[in-house]
Amino acid sequence: MAGGHTAPSRVSDAARRAGLVLAVLRRLRRRDSWSRAQLIAHQGRALAVLRAHAYAHSPFYRRLHAGRFDTPLSDLPVLTKAQLMEGFDEAVTDRAVRLDAVERHLDVLRGDELFRGRYRVCATAGTTGRRGILLWDRSEWVDVLASYNRAQEWGGARAGLTRRMSTAVVSSTNPTHQSARVGASIDSAWLPTVRIDSGDDRASIVLRLNGRQPRTLVAYASMLRVLAEEQLAGRLAIAPEFVFSASEVLTRSTRDAATAAWGRQPRDVYAATETAAIAAECGQHPGLHLFEDLVLTEVVDGNDRPVPPGEYGAKVLVTVLFSRTLPLIRYEMTDSVQIAVEHDCPCGRPYALLAGVQGRLQEALQFATAGGGERTVQPVVVHHIMDRVTSAGWQVVQRPEGLEVLLVRPRNVDPTALAAKVRSALAEQGVVVPDVRVREVESVPRTALGKAPLITGTTS
Numbered sequence: 041m042a043g044g045h046t047a048p049s050r051v052s053d054a055a056r057r058a059g060l061v062l063a064v065l066r067r068l069r070r071r072d073s074w075s076r077a078q079l080i081a082h083q084g085r086a087l088a089v090l091r092a093h094a095y096a097h098s099p100f101y102r103r104l105h106a107g108r109f110d111t112p113l114s115d116l117p118v119l120t121k122a123q124l125m126e127g128f129d130e131a132v133t134d135r136a137v138r139l140d141a142v143e144r145h146l147d148v149l150r151g152d153e154l155f156r157g158r159y160r161v162c163a164t165a166g167t168t169g170r171r172g173i174l175l176w177d178r179s180e181w182v183d184v185l186a187s188y189n190r191a192q193e194w195g196g197a198r199a200g201l202t203r204r205m206s207t208a209v210v211s212s213t214n215p216t217h218q219s220a221r222v223g224a225s226i227d228s229a230w231l232p233t234v235r236i237d238s239g240d241d242r243a244s245i246v247l248r249l250n251g252r253q254p255r256t257l258v259a260y261a262s263m264l265r266v267l268a269e270e271q272l273a274g275r276l277a278i279a280p281e282f283v284f285s286a287s288e289v290l291t292r293s294t295r296d297a298a299t300a301a302w303g304r305q306p307r308d309v310y311a312a313t314e315t316a317a318i319a320a321e322c323g324q325h326p327g328l329h330l331f332e333d334l335v336l337t338e339v340v341d342g343n344d345r346p347v348p349p350g351e352y353g354a355k356v357l358v359t360v361l362f363s364r365t366l367p368l369i370r371y372e373m374t375d376s377v378q379i380a381v382e383h384d385c386p387c388g389r390p391y392a393l394l395a396g397v398q399g400r401l402q403e404a405l406q407f408a409t410a411g412g413g414e415r416t417v418q419p420v421v422v423h424h425i426m427d428r429v430t431s432a433g434w435q436v437v438q439r440p441e442g443l444e445v446l447l448v449r450p451r452n453v454d455p456t457a458l459a460a461k462v463r464s465a466l467a468e469q470g471v472v473v474p475d476v477r478v479r480e481v482e483s484v485p486r487t488a489l490g491k492a493p494l495i496t497g498t499t500s
């Protein structure tokens with residue numbers, strides 16, 4: 041960068057970043073009119089550049105892919121979070137980066153500070169196992185921001201240097217979480233953003249939103265449900281032009297509640313810390329278009345075999361085409377998604393459609409079968425029942441003694457009938473039916489990062 045020896049002010053730094061994001065967005069917009077063949081050619085080129093970079097600068101990838109530098113992607117080994125974190129120091133392409141120093145940086149992170157003056161660091165929000173730690177340099181971070189902005193643009197919320205979009209994000213304000221970091225690094229005159237923690241007291245969230253009157257509302261799906269109920273009850277009185285759901289499964293009933301509250305359908309965004317935004321809805325709502333120009337997504341079963349369109353997989357393997365500091369190639373995420381059989385959408389975009397996202401594998405429940413085996417019941421079985429229940433929120437908790445269905449302020453719900461419905465759905469799945477209890481609660485337990493998983497194991 042030409043010019044001064046003094047550190048740039050925060051304002052000019054944010055403005056420069058906004059300019060860079062807009063430049064990337066202009067490039068991304070042109071891809072919307074690509075043919076499928078152009079998209080596939082781009083993927084091939086981008087993957088070759090990523091692999092060459094990883095092999096040149098990452099001893100970990102040189103070892104992991106040894107003897108397969110020229111093989112197709114599908115012949116490369118799958119990379120788990122545990123493997124990546126164990127090999128972190130050699131996986132990163134900057135030899136000066138050490139995991140212990142990165143973790144010390146995260147421990148004291150308060151805002152948008154950079155590690156070694158160059159990198160933004162975030163941790164994954166997982167509730168089980170070791171947390172994943174990811175980092176991006178300034179240029180990669182522009183790609184991260186652009187992916188989220190693209191999701192908003194497809195939802196009609198197009199920002200520009202001359203068009204201010206006041207935005208409220210009700211998610212996590214934990215600075216180690218990517219959604220907080222994205223908010224912190226785009227909060228500018230260009231995109232004035234208020235960030236509210238979804239774990240805060242509900243009345244205080246409502247008060248701040250009423251004061252702010254955001255034009256764009258972004259919230260975790262569970263929080264969107266709560267806010268829609270508050271709006272319909274007359275306590276919340278905002279009129280957002282754009283409503284986005286992120287990070288959790290957006291169920292039919294939450295979609296309907298939000299539509300009733302604000303007179304417009306919420307737009308679903310599928311994102312993960314590792315990949316940034318991966319898929320979003322266009323204005324036609326046929327599903328979510330995958331950002332196939334930024335991330336390669338393979339839907340696979342529990343044994344890493346490809347799962348055809350029209351069926352739910354057990355996992356997705358992601359290859360993040362713009363990752364350079366910590367390359368991600370066939371990285372395993374335990375999300376269960378389904379690719380649509382048909383790609384054609386009236387909007388004309390060349391990207392494949394996700395027909396369904398049913399959440400994290402941790403949300404699948406394991407039950408014993410009569411034959412002494414174990415069977416997985418997919419979250420969608422529970423969603424189908426709970427979608428017809430009127431309440432301000434719900435959570436199904438699996439405990440050794442049975443299932444507990446937690447309901448927040450249920451309306452006209454017969455607990456006995458609901459428990460019977462859950463039991464009969466489980467019986468249809470061929471598992472030993474557990475005891476099912478329905479209990480009314482004030483609120484559903486959230487994780488440390490403010491998410492409220494719909495289906496969860498015993499909280500420890």
Ligand SMILES: [Zn+2]
Nearest residue numbers: 322324385387
């Ligand atoms: Zn479309």
